[in-house]
Each structure stands twice: as C-alpha cells, then as structure tokens.
Amino acid sequence: MTADEPTFGEVLRQAIRARGLSLERIHARLGADYGLSVSMATLSYWQSGRAVPRRSSSQEAVRALETILEVAPGTLLAPLDRERASRRQQRWSRRHGGNDDETIIGLLAKEHGVAPREARVVGVRSTLVIGADRVEKREIVHALIIGEKDDARHFQVFARQDTAVDVTPAIEALSGCQIGSVFERPTDQSVFVDLVLPRPLRRGEALMVDYQVLWGPTDEPTTRHDRIITFQQRELGLRVRFDPSAVPQTVQYAVRDSIEQPLSSATTVSVPIVDGVAEVVRLDVPLGVHGLYWTWPD
Numbered sequence: 001m002t003a004d005e006p007t008f009g010e011v012l013r014q015a016i017r018a019r020g021l022s023l024e025r026i027h028a029r030l031g032a033d034y035g036l037s038v039s040m041a042t043l044s045y046w047q048s049g050r051a052v053p054r055r056s057s058s059q060e061a062v063r064a065l066e067t068i069l070e071v072a073p074g075t076l077l078a079p080l081d082r083e084r085a086s087r088r089q090q091r092w093s094r095r096h097g098g099n100d101d102e103t104i105i106g107l108l109a110k111e112h113g114v115a116p117r118e119a120r121v122v123g124v125r126s127t128l129v130i131g132a133d134r135v136e137k138r139e140i141v142h143a144l145i146i147g148e149k150d151d152a153r154h155f156q157v158f159a160r161q162d163t164a165v166d167v168t169p170a171i172e173a174l175s176g177c178q179i180g181s182v183f184e185r186p187t188d189q190s191v192f193v194d195l196v197l198p199r200p201l202r203r204g205e206a207l208m209v210d211y212q213v214l215w216g217p218t219d220e221p222t223t224r225h226d227r228i229i230t231f232q233q234r235e236l237g238l239r240v241r242f243d244p245s246a247v248p249q250t251v252q253y254a255v256r257d258s259i260e261q262p263l264s265s266a267t268t269v270s271v272p273i274v275d276g277v278a279e280v281v282r283l284d285v286p287l288g289v290h291g292l293y294w295t296w297p298d
Contacts, residue, residue: 006079007049007079007083008046008049008052008053008076008079008080008083009046009047009048009049009050009052010049010079011075011076011079012046012047012065012076013047013048015065015069015071015075015076016047016069018069019068019069019070021068021069023040023043023044023047024040026043026065026068026069027039027040027043029068030061030064030065030068033064033068034060034061034064036060036061036064038058038061052080052083053080053164054164058164059077059164059220062076062077062080063077073298105117105156105157105158105192108156108158108183108192109156109194114154114156114181114194115153115154115194117148117154117155117156118147118148118149118152118153118154118155118201119145119146119147119148119152119154119155119197119201119207120145120146120148120231121143121144121145121233122144122145122146122206122233122234122235123143123144123233123234123235123236124141124142124143124144124227124233124235124236124237125141125142125235125236125237125239125281126139126140126141126142126225126227126237126238126239127139127140127141127239127240127241128222128225128238128239128240128241129241130222130240130241130242130243130246131243131246132243132245132246133219133221133246134221134222134246134296135215135218135219135220135221135222136215136222136225137214137215138212138213138214138215139159139212139213139215139225140174140210140212141157141210141211141212141213142208142209142210143208143209143210143211144206144207144208144209144234144235145201145206145207145208145209146201146204146205146206146207147201147202147203147204147205147206147207148203149203150200150202150203151200151201151202152197152200152201152202152203152205153196153197153200153201154180154194154195154196154197155177155194155195155197155209156192156193156194156195157171157192157193157195157211158190158191158192158193159171159190159191159213160188160189160190160191161189161190161215161216161218162189163189163216163218163220164218164220165216165217165218165219165220166186166189167189167215167216167217167218168184168185168186168189168190168191168216169189169190169191169213169214169215169216170191170213170214170216171191171193171211171212171213171214172211172212172214173195173210173211174210174211174212175208175209175210176197176198176207176208176209176210177195177196177197177198177209177210177211178195178196178198179193179195179196180193180194180195180196181193181194182194189216195209195211197209221296223293223294223295223296224291224292224293224294225238225239225240225291225292226238226289226290226291226292226293227289227290227291228259228288228289229285229286229287229288229289229290230287231287232284232285232287233285234283234284234285235281235282235283235285236281236282236285236290237279237280237281237282238253238279238280238281238290238291238292239277239278239279240277240278240279240292240294241276241277242273242276242277242278243276244276246296247273247276248273248294248295248296248297249295249297250270250273250294250295251270251271251273251278251292251293251294252268252269252270252271252292252293252294253268253269253270253271253280253290253291253292253293254266254267254268254269254290254291254293255267255286255288255289255290255291256288256289256291257288257289258288258289259289261289263293268293271292278292278294279292280292
C-alpha cells in the first residue's frame with residue numbers, strides 16, 4: 001500500500017459524508033435490510049481508521065455498506081484488501097526483520113533451534129490448484145536444491161496464508177524428502193517445516209524435492225499466484241490450474257520490485273489459458289516479485 005492511496009477508513013468517511021447518512025441510520029439499515037449486527041462502536045472505529053474489518057461477517061457488512069452508501073462495487077473492498085495485506089506484511093516485517101522467504105526461514109530456524117538450511121534453491125516450479133469456488137486449495141512445489149556443504153541433510157520451507165479468516169496452511173512431503181519438525185504459527189497464519197533429505201548431499205550436489213502446501217479453508221476468492229525472488233535462480237515456473245467451472249477470462253504475468261509496489265504500476269504480459277491452465281516459465285530469473293494475476297467475472 002503506497003502513501004498516496006486512500007485507506008479504507010478515509011474512503012468510508014468520504015462515502016458517508018457524500019451520502020449524508022448518520023452512523024445511527026447506517027447501523028439501523030445494516031440490521032433491518034441485511035440482518036447484519038454491526039455495533040455503532042465498530043462503525044465508528046472503521047471510519048476513524050482505528051480498526052479494519054477482518055471476519056467473514058464483516059466482509060459481508062462492507063459489501064452491504066457499498067450498497068447503502070450507493071458507491072460502485074469494490075469501492076470499499078479494494079482499499080480494505082490493500083490495507084489488510086499491508087498491515088499483515090508490516091506486522092511480519094517488524095517481528096522478523098524481513099519479508100522474503102529466505103530471510104524469514106533463516107530467522108525461524110534460529111528461533112526454533114533448527115539446523116540452518118544446508119541446501120539452497122536454484123529452481124522452482126509451483127502449481128496452484130483453484131477449486132470450483134474460485135479459492136486456492138493446494139500448491140504443488142517442485143524445488144531443485146543444491147547442497148551448500150558436505151553432509152547436507154536438512155532443507156526448510158515456509159508458507160503463510162493471507163486471509164481475513166484466521167486459518168493456518170499445512171505442508172506435506174511428496175518425494176525426495178520427509179517431514180521433520182513442524183512449527184505452526186496461528187498468529188501469523190503460517191507454518192515452518194524442516195524437511196529431512198533421503199540421503200546426505202555433498203557440497204554442490206543437486207536433488208529434486210517435491211512437497212505441497214495445503215491452504216486452509218476460506219471463502220475468499222484467490223486472484224494471484226506469486227513468489228518473491230531475492231537471489232539468482234536458474235528457473236522459475238508458475239502455473240495455475242483452474243477448475244473447469246471456474247476459469248477467469250484473462251491472466252496477467254508481472255514482475256514487481258517489491259510486494260508493496262501496486263500491480264497497476266508494473267508492466268504486465270497476457271498469459272494464455274489452455275485447458276484451464278495458465279503458466280509462465282522464466283530462466284535466469286531476475287530478482288523481484290513474480291506473479292500470475294487475474295480477476296473473476298461477476
């Protein structure tokens with residue numbers, strides 16, 4: 001979220017002012033017309049910026065507010081999504097001193113007393129599976145790793161879910177590794193896992209490791225599949241497999257300098273969807289945030 005983008009509270013205040021409704025009237029309409037119980041205090045917190053809606057019921061209230069205040073769909077939800085993502089990222093950065101997976105994994109290994117990562121990733125192919133409800137179900141990751149020392153036996157992975165519903169993902173080993181220690185972090189909606197390699201690697205020896213992330217249940221439609229690349233990688237493959245009943249009209253590929261950079265300011269390339277699958281592959285991957293992004297038709 002950039003400094004020139006209005007916050008959810010600012011947009012809400014402006015919409016209330018333009019509509020000329022009191023908080024008492026809005027509170028009454030939410031209950032009478034939509035059966036939603038939102039207290040006067042909560043409405044006051046929202047418009048003042050002291051709090052933002054987080055729960056699923058609060059998301060329903062925001063959609064109802066857009067109708068009551070006679071603003072276009074997404075007028076309130078768009079800044080809310082930006083602000084929620086920004087707050088979660090700021091909270092993580094304050095706690096861990098960085099926002100890329102490599103930095104986070106190193107800090108978490110130290111925090112939990114796990115042996116530091118003994119192998120590094122030189123190539124990744126990641127497939128995100130989207131269900132009929134437009135929500136991500138699982139992510140299958142094929143990682144090419146290289147031992148950074150002789151007798152390398154451990155490789156750590158990390159996954160964090162960014163949703164309004166407080167759910168925590170899980171990680172399962174598929175091939176080339178076994179699950180070792182698992183550290184679930186519900187307050188950050190994240191999980192940190194130590195993968196044990198099937199045999200010790202020599203320094204410079206390569207191995208393919210396959211695992212999958214099982215995303216927690218949520219009703220929030222997924223609109224992106226991205227990865228932060230902070231060091232040179234030989235290959236990056238991003239693929240999204242959509243359910244046949246839930247295929248967007250277009251998918252765009254973009255590279256951003258940081259997670260905070262708005263997608264609107266990045267150069268995008270249209271990606272074809274073939275048999276419900278959109279994918280992009282980069283070689284000699286440049287640093288930045290690489291992602292596939294899409295919108296859902298109404």
